Amino acid sequence: xxxxxxxxVCADSLxxxxxxxxxxxxxxxxxxxxxxxxxxxxxxxxDDGSSDDTAQEAQAAGALVVRHPFxxxxxxxxQTGLKFAxxxxxxxxxxxxxxxxxxACSIQAMLAVLQAHQADxxxxxxxxxxxxxWHIPLSRRLGIRLYALEVxxxxxxxxxxxTSGFWAMxxxxxxxxxxxxxxxxxxVESRIIVHKAGLKQMELPVHMGERTTGVSSxxxxxxxxxxxxxxxxxxxxxxxxxxxxxxxxHNADTVRxxxxxxxxxxxxxxxxxxxxx
Amino acid sequence: xxxxxxxxxxxxxxxxxxxxxASLAIFLLSIFDSIVAFLxxxxxxxxxxxxxxxxxxxxxxxxxxxxxxxxxxxxxxIRDLAQSIGLLxxxxxxxxxxxxDELPSSLLTDNDRPDNGHPLTREALLTHExxxxxxxxxxxxxx
Numbered sequence: 001x002x003x004x005x006x007x008x009v010c011a012d013s014l015x016x017x018x019x020x021x022x023x024x025x026x027x028x029x030x031x032x033x034x035x036x037x038x039x040x041x042x043x044x045x046x047d048d049g050s051s052d053d054t055a056q057e058a059q060a061a062g063a064l065v066v067r068h069p070f071x072x073x074x075x076x077x078x079q080t081g082l083k084f085a086x087x088x089x090x091x092x093x094x095x096x097x098x099x100x101x102x103x104a105c106s107i108q109a110m111l112a113v114l115q116a117h118q119a120d121x122x123x124x125x126x127x128x129x130x131x132x133x134w135h136i137p138l139s140r141r142l143g144i145r146l147y148a149l150e151v152x153x154x155x156x157x158x159x160x161x162x163t164s165g166f167w168a169m170x171x172x173x174x175x176x177x178x179x180x181x182x183x184x185x186x187x188v189e190s191r192i193i194v195h196k197a198g199l200k201q202m203e204l205p206v207h208m209g210e211r212t213t214g215v216s217s218x219x220x221x222x223x224x225x226x227x228x229x230x231x232x233x234x235x236x237x238x239x240x241x242x243x244x245x246x247x248x249x250h251n252a253d254t255v256r257x258x259x260x261x262x263x264x265x266x267x268x269x270x271x272x273x274x275x276x277x
Numbered sequence: 278x279x280x281x282x283x284x285x286x287x288x289x290x291x292x293x294x295x296x297x298x299a300s301l302a303i304f305l306l307s308i309f310d311s312i313v314a315f316l317x318x319x320x321x322x323x324x325x326x327x328x329x330x331x332x333x334x335x336x337x338x339x340x341x342x343x344x345x346x347x348x349x350x351x352x353x354x355i356r357d358l359a360q361s362i363g364l365l366x367x368x369x370x371x372x373x374x375x376x377x378d379e380l381p382s383s384l385l386t387d388n389d390r391p392d393n394g395h396p397l398t399r400e401a402l403l404t405h406e407x408x409x410x411x412x413x414x415x416x417x418x419x420x
Contacts, residue, residue, distance in 0.1 A: 066363040066364055066366070067367075068360070070359060072359055072360070076356050076359070080363055080364065083364065084367075183356060
């Protein structure tokens with residue numbers, strides 16, 4: 001059934017989180033692919049309210065499976081994974097997609113960069129070395145360029161692929177994003193949150209294949225509306241505060257919530273805090 | 278109308294208050310229509326009923342904003358609850374599958390350990406850790 005987890009206080013403990021929505025055709029291959037490359041890593045599939053057998057397939061492939069009672073969106077799913085990692089004290093987290101477009105072979109390179117450059121977050125980029133090995137539709141490429149420009153402008157450092165969902169994170173980034181990851185467009189906005197939290201992020205060129213099965217969650221027909229919404233979300237993200245004091249409070253397991261909780265303190269992790277006074 | 282809604286548990290008292298105030302205001306204005314005329318002279322409005330419309334719209338806009346804020350707060354809470362349910366469910370499955378002495382130590386946070394130092398029974402851990410709803414408790418007992 002579930003794989004036994006290694007000692008969670010081990011310094012190199014690694015969790016691979018894979019948010020999945022109706023990916024029953026691809027998820028087994030993805031999980032197995034990660035397992036071949038990283039046999040010691042734990043793999044957590046977050047089934048974001050799928051209507052098919054995604055959860056069963058993932059479990060059969062040997063992943064840990066957390067299921068949402070209903071669809072929360074990609075950001076909500078990744079956040080669940082990060083809360084899990086936070087709570088079980090994983091040192092590093094990889095986040096990849098459940099449709100097979102991210103190559104598990106790149107994970108080790110990303111982790112190496114994370115450690116070698118003392119970065120807090122490494123993002124796999126499709127465009128860093130201009131070697132695009134599959135044709136992305138023009139409208140989507142324009143969108144990606146637009147977000148990259150916005151994020152570059154807002155953070156002051158250059159980003160090429162802000163819509164990439166292939167991340168490697170260390171403990172500090174896990175804690176920040178577990179608390180503040182937005183629900184709808186986490187890929188673009190997380191760059192700004194990580195930047196505002198004073199963490200160091202880097203891009204690494206990776207290959208991304210075409211998705212094997214399933215339908216992308218981004219509908220091209222609505223891309224202009226989408227682009228506008230993302231832009232608004234990016235700007236509002238940049239305007240918000242991300243106080244770290246709240247996080248430290250939260251991460252001490254024994255600390256109970258005192259008084260009224262800040263509305264942005266978005267976590268009552270399993271068994272961590274009393275849900276209501 | 279407001280009374281009826283409260284009586285039938287469809288409206289919480291905290292929100293009912295604002296509707297009471299609103300209906301009272303309309304009631305007073307319709308009885309003493311001189312108030313409107315008086316306000317119109319203060320605000321230098323030529324056609325007095327416009328004032329009622331303006332304040333009505335203002336009231337609606339403020340109410341809408343307040344409700345959107347409440348909605349956002351609740352959406353965040355629902356998300357947190359859904360995530361907690363997912364994580365708790367995973368934990369519950371893990372607890373039911375494995376004997377307690379083989380539990381990874383990380384599953385037992387400081388909050389879980391009773392202060393008297395007695396070893397936890399499986400039942401104690403389950404009831405202590407998972408705040409069950411009535412339905413799930415029944416399900417759990419029959420399973």
